[in-house]
Amino acid sequence: xxxxxxxxxxxxxxxxxxxxxxxLFRGFSSASLPLIALFTLLGMSLNTxxxxxxxxxxxxxxxxxxxxxxxxxxxGLLACTxxxxxxxxxxxxxxxxxxxxxxxxSSSIPLAVVAAMAVxxxxxxxxxxxxPAGFIISALIFGLPGPLxxxxxxxxxxxxxxxxxxxxxxxxxxxxxxxLPAPFEGVWAVWIALEAGGVRDSIPMMAIxxxxxxxxxxxxxxxxxxxxxxxxxxxxxxxxxxxxFNHSVIHTTAGxxxx
Amino acid sequence: MRNHLQSLLMAVFAVWIFAVWRLAGxxxxxxxxxxxxxxxxxxxxxxxxxQRGRWFVPMALSFTAGAWVWMLYPGGWxxxxxxxxxxxxxxxxxxxxxxxxxxIRAVLPVLLLSLVTAEINGDEVxxxxxxxxxxxxxxxxxxxxxxxxxxxxxxxxxxxxxxPLLIAPGxxxxxxxxxxIPLIFALIxxxxxxxxxxxxxxxxxxxxxPGFGILGLAMTGWLAVGLFTVGILLPEGRKWSAVRFLIAxxxxxxxxxxxxxxxxxxxxxxxxxxxGKRKWITPLVWMSAGALVLAVDRYLLHGMIFWSRYGNIGxxxxxxxxxxxxxxxxxSHAGWSLFDxxxxxxxxxxxxxxxxxxxxxxxxxxxxxxKRLFIPSIIYWAFLIVWAxxxxxxxxxxxxxxFVPMLPLFACGLASVWKEKETRLLVMISIAVSxxxxxxxxxxxxxxxxxxxxxxLLGVTSGFSMVRSYSVQLLAALFLASSMLLVLRKEEKYRxxxxxxxxxxxxxxxxxxxxxxxxxMLPEIVQGARLYPYISDPVERYFWFNSRERMLExxxxxxxxxxxxxxxxxxxxxxxxxxxxxxxxxxxLAAVETELMEMPSMYMSIGRxxxxxxxxxENRLMEMFSVPIEDYDIVNGTVRIVHHSGPPVYMDRIDIxxxxxxx
Numbered sequence: 001x002x003x004x005x006x007x008x009x010x011x012x013x014x015x016x017x018x019x020x021x022x023x024l025f026r027g028f029s030s031a032s033l034p035l036i037a038l039f040t041l042l043g044m045s046l047n048t049x050x051x052x053x054x055x056x057x058x059x060x061x062x063x064x065x066x067x068x069x070x071x072x073x074x075x076g077l078l079a080c081t082x083x084x085x086x087x088x089x090x091x092x093x094x095x096x097x098x099x100x101x102x103x104x105x106s107s108s109i110p111l112a113v114v115a116a117m118a119v120x121x122x123x124x125x126x127x128x129x130x131x132p133a134g135f136i137i138s139a140l141i142f143g144l145p146g147p148l149x150x151x152x153x154x155x156x157x158x159x160x161x162x163x164x165x166x167x168x169x170x171x172x173x174x175x176x177x178x179x180l181p182a183p184f185e186g187v188w189a190v191w192i193a194l195e196a197g198g199v200r201d202s203i204p205m206m207a208i209x210x211x212x213x214x215x216x217x218x219x220x221x222x223x224x225x226x227x228x229x230x231x232x233x234x235x236x237x238x239x240x241x242x243x244x245f246n247h248s249v250i251h252t253t254a255g256x257x258x259x
Numbered sequence: 260m261r262n263h264l265q266s267l268l269m270a271v272f273a274v275w276i277f278a279v280w281r282l283a284g285x286x287x288x289x290x291x292x293x294x295x296x297x298x299x300x301x302x303x304x305x306x307x308x309x310q311r312g313r314w315f316v317p318m319a320l321s322f323t324a325g326a327w328v329w330m331l332y333p334g335g336w337x338x339x340x341x342x343x344x345x346x347x348x349x350x351x352x353x354x355x356x357x358x359x360x361x362x363i364r365a366v367l368p369v370l371l372l373s374l375v376t377a378e379i380n381g382d383e384v385x386x387x388x389x390x391x392x393x394x395x396x397x398x399x400x401x402x403x404x405x406x407x408x409x410x411x412x413x414x415x416x417x418x419x420x421x422x423p424l425l426i427a428p429g430x431x432x433x434x435x436x437x438x439x440i441p442l443i444f445a446l447i448x449x450x451x452x453x454x455x456x457x458x459x460x461x462x463x464x465x466x467x468x469p470g471f472g473i474l475g476l477a478m479t480g481w482l483a484v485g486l487f488t489v490g491i492l493l494p495e496g497r498k499w500s501a502v503r504f505l506i507a508x509x510x511x512x513x514x515x516x517x518x519x520x521x522x523x524x525x526x527x528x529x530x531x532x533x534x535g536k537r538k539w540i541t542p543l544v545w546m547s548a549g550a551l552v553l554a555v556d557r558y559l560l561h562g563m564i565f566w567s568r569y570g571n572i573g574x575x576x577x578x579x580x581x582x583x584x585x586x587x588x589x590x591s592h593a594g595w596s597l598f599d600x601x602x603x604x605x606x607x608x609x610x611x612x613x614x615x616x617x618x619x620x621x622x623x624x625x626x627x628x629x630k631r632l633f634i635p636s637i638i639y640w641a642f643l644i645v646w647a648x649x650x651x652x653x654x655x656x657x658x659x660x661x662f663v664p665m666l667p668l669f670a671c672g673l674a675s676v677w678k679e680k681e682t683r684l685l686v687m688i689s690i691a692v693s694x695x696x697x698x699x700x701x702x703x704x705x706x707x708x709x710x711x712x713x714x715x716l717l718g719v720t721s722g723f724s725m726v727r728s729y730s731v732q733l734l735a736a737l738f739l740a741s742s743m744l745l746v747l748r749k750e751e752k753y754r755x756x757x758x759x760x761x762x763x764x765x766x767x768x769x770x771x772x773x774x775x776x777x778x779x780m781l782p783e784i785v786q787g788a789r790l791y792p793y794i795s796d797p798v799e800r801y802f803w804f805n806s807r808e809r810m811l812e813x814x815x816x817x818x819x820x821x822x823x824x825x826x827x828x829x830x831x832x833x834x835x836x837x838x839x840x841x842x843x844x845x846x847x848l849a850a851v852e853t854e855l856m857e858m859p860s861m862y863m864s865i866g867r868x869x870x871x872x873x874x875x876x877e878n879r880l881m882e883m884f885s886v887p888i889e890d891y892d893i894v895n896g897t898v899r900i901v902h903h904s905g906p907p908v909y910m911d912r913i914d915i916x917x918x919x920x921x922x
Contacts, residue, residue: 010755018762025770049313052687053321056345059688060338062762063769066718070331070338077324082317105331131320132275135327139282148331156782158789159817167782172286174330183787183817184901198284242330244282258817 008043015039018062026065031103034072035061037095041079044088050078069148072099073111080118081127089119106146110138143242152177152235155254164188164256168236171206171250172198176238180254182228190234190256191225198247199240206250209235228256262308269303269350272319276343283326285336291698294375295343298368302350305364309354318346334716337699344372345694348466352686355458362458363446369466369697370445374438374475376700382656383477386423387430387437389416394427400434421512422479441482442475448485455488455667456674464670467689468607469659471696472703478656479514480663486510488667490524491631500528519642520664523635530634531627581645591733592651593644595725596661598736600714600768601705602652602725604662605740607713609761610689612740613682614672616747621675628671636668650801652725654707681747681757688761707797708778708809714768720779722771726808739764774914777811780820785811787818791876791909803877805856806911810876813842813900814907820900825915827890831898832914836879840908843901845892851908853882876909 019035042058045051054075061071072095079092096115100108114134118127138144155178156167164183171178182188196206196219204216210226216239226234240248273296280292325339347369355365387401429439445465453461464470473480490506493499507521529542581589600606622629643661644651653661676682695713696702702712709724723732743760746753771779777790790809792799800807813820825831831844837851856879858872872878892898902908 007755011758014755014758014762017759018766021766050317052314052349053317053342055684055687056691059691059761059765060717063714063765064717064719066332067334067338070325070328070335073328073331074321074324077327078317078321081320105328111327128316128320131323131327135279135323136282138327144283144330145328146330147333154782157786159787159815160789160793162815164787164817169333170286172333173284174335175333181786184819184899185816188817242284244284247281247284247286247288249286 008046010043011046012040012043015042015058022062029065032065032068033102034076034095034098035068037091037098038072038075041075041088041091041095044085044091045079045083048084048088050075050082053078066148069099069103069105072096073105077111077115077118077131080115081131086119093119103148105148107138107143108145110134110142111145139242139244146242147174147176152179154178155180157181157183159183162258164190164258166252166254168252168254171236171238171252173238173240173242173248178236178252180234180236182230182232182234184230186230187259188228188256189225189259190228190254191223192234192236192252192254194222194224194236195251196220196222196249198249199243200246205238205240205248207235207237207239209237227259265308265310266303266306268315269306270300272315272343273297273299273303275319276322279323279326283329285326285329285339287336291340294372295340295698298347298372299343301371302347302368305367306350306354312349312353314346314349318342318349322346332718334699334718337695337716341691341694341698344369344697345690347372348690348693351466352459352462355453355462357453357458362449362453362461365458365462366446366449366465369693370442370475372697373471374442376697377476377657377703378700379437380476380656382418383437385416385418386426386477387434389418389420389423390427390430390437393420393424394430396427396430398430398434398436401430401437419512419514421509422482422514425482426477437477438475441477444485445475445481448481448488451485451488451492452667452670455491456670457677460670460674460677463610463673463686463689464666467610467686467693469604469662470666471693472607472657472659473663476657478660479517480660483510483513483517483520483664484666486513487520487524487635487664491628491667495531495627500532503528516643516646516661517639517664519639519646520635522642523638524631526638527631527634530630577648578645581648589644589648591728591730592649592725593641594733594737595728596640596644596651597740598733599652599725600711600721600723601707601709602654602658604659606711606768607659607692608662608689609685610673610682611669612743613676613679613685613747614669616744617672617675617677617682618668619748621671624675625671632668632671636665639664649807650797652707652797654705654797655795657703658705676747679747684757684761706795707800707807708795709776710778719769720771720776721768722776723768726806727776735767736764739767774912775822776808776912777910778809780811784822785820788813788820789818800877804859804872805877805880808911810836810909810911812876812907812909813840813902815902818902820910820913821897822900822913822915823897825888825893825898826917827888827893828918829888830916830918831886831888832916833884833886833900833910834881834912835884835908835910836876836881837908838874838879838906840905841903842908843899843903844886845888845894845898845900847886847892848903849884849886850905851884853880856880876907879909881909881911 016036016039019032019039023032038058038061042054045054057071057075061068076092076095080089083089083092093115096111100112114130118130121127153169153175158165166180168178169175199205199219202218204218206217208215208224210232236250236252238248238250276299277296280288322339322342325342329335329339351365351369355362391397391401426437426440429436432439449461449465452464465474486506486509490503493502503524507524510517510521595603597603597605604611699716702716705712707726709726714721739760746756788811791812835851836853839852842849842851855874856872858870888898
């Protein structure tokens, strides 16, 4: 795909306009600044083999604020490693660095180091091995970047003729706590059925907390029941962080009845 | 060995996906973490000596980088998993050729991925039950026919028996065998499309929406594509005309919905015959005679001859009512069939825009073939909208399946502009959609409630939807699509505007104009309250006169809405309906009494019995209630809305306005 230089600039300007529109309509957020680097990268990569992937990331970053850091980091790392010119590689590094600077990503050092090394190393084939090597070293030694949102997820619920049913998302290392609030009126008998697994030991992997009481449970299947009153919140927390070859997950179903 | 280096690299990548998945601890290691590497391994075996594209290394690195940061967002692993799937689709398009099995070989890995990720849906089960009942081939799960909504009886479904009979032999292989024959139909359909256009185009048609939506599933769409394409490929001549007429009849026997396609085949055949404008007098006479027969059957014989829609002789009135009583609704449905994020053609299949622009070129080069493709396809689409009205989308079954019979037309259009850069751009976006659906199979389905499954996966709520049906939004979408078509047809110097349009369209879809729609309220805000109707199947809402949006029901203690971001001096605007229920809003009590709507006069005149609307939630008019908020209404930064007494209250939307609103 050979397009004139003016087209590259036009694509960048389109991206910047989209960034401005996003901030005008959704409210300004400094977390959206890495998008500028991403759209610059998109324009620069117009005639290269990385263009389809940068385009996909740009569209994801534009449409979804929550996926924006993911999109910018992936395209930035890609550009650092496979960018055919130094200016593409440097822009990729700016994208990675600006994301890590503006958005608190834990375990971000390996990402920044790999991006910087990829920009500086001149030999193409060696650069290709940087992301795989960085990933393996990071996974085995430093761990992978953790979830951006520290805010726990609240489970949805419905009440039908005094019967309570919760709709609970899976808990894993990217969403490590879910809260089950008690209904706003009445006293409720609540049960939860837990299925937890994906670990390779029998050390407790989850904490179930209600008020001052806490229960630590290993992997396996458990059913628990509680009495809940307005203001109570039942918290299900995964106590495991990232570990290689572990796929920690808690599947929960829960319901209750008005007493 | 050197000749097979690329295959070896692909096999290494398959192993790499498997290893990275485990090393990163990504979810679904036992299913997605196995089938995606397995599909790449299969692709490596099938690749032979073909060269991989330049995209291979960037794609492999993107997957690795994506897996590295998958924990940033709960859906991150799905996006990472979609990257190698997108790579497989790109590989399929790039290696398909005219060699023996060249097309089949290309689609096979993605086809298998699609088959194992697509759950068996209700229509497939019904087909299997009918197949079992008709053929006597019994299988464990499908030996007993169950009654379903819309069926005549437990043994007689609302599907015609031809397709169940055709797929029946597959049941000899057991329950999962119900997809064997449809899979063969799909492969034949792809081969025929390859013959009509070229192998890469056929692969695009198969692996991207709308064709991908039901690829290999026990649905009639791909058989219809195959039959329609055969009709196009047949040579000219009287005896071949007879074969085309036979195909048209088989299409109707296959599915009543294809009657538009069949009628189009007849008309196109006639249009391609020699003769001037006068040749149209004869068919017009025949059509008038047919209409007369239908009128006599309807009004004098009370539907004795043509019992349609299970004996409901008033079914033809639906067409009359749709065309003459609510033409604006029909135009709106036609617009949403293109632009709705849940089921619209262009949202999931943007490549179709390029195909439409290519049809202008195709029509000039192959006039007769264009007529044979365009007339049946456009009549099929028009008939679908007029006949089905608001249920044109066929949800909650697979998104896009209604457009599958139009694939040969779009494929020919795409073939004319395949080498254009903008076409590749739109194809890339379409590849991403298919890849996301494979990585997250729930995205195959939607419920026509304004919440698209792909957008939900990306954490986006759109204010743009057919169920809210704002004409201005439809006009904006039409403007964007028309601009894209103009850009695609103009000189190269304008083509960079395609980015402007794509970015604008995406921004437009993700633009939520504030306020809280009942369907989109998060658990942080709503606890205990249910959406009405209680099941999400849109069939429940097809015949609502007012709005087809689901509503939040507040009816019993414990159900609550906790509205954040409200300040003293603000005004809450609540769109609600009720037969006298009382809500507690902060410290205030609000009685909600809205009128029961009257049956629109146009429907009173249909049929012979007098009709009144029952007192159901959907039949009460929604009204806007404005509630000024004071200091004492706000507790811990939120305003609490709960049901206080009386009948249930149904809520559609809540808006917060800064300052007082004048009544």
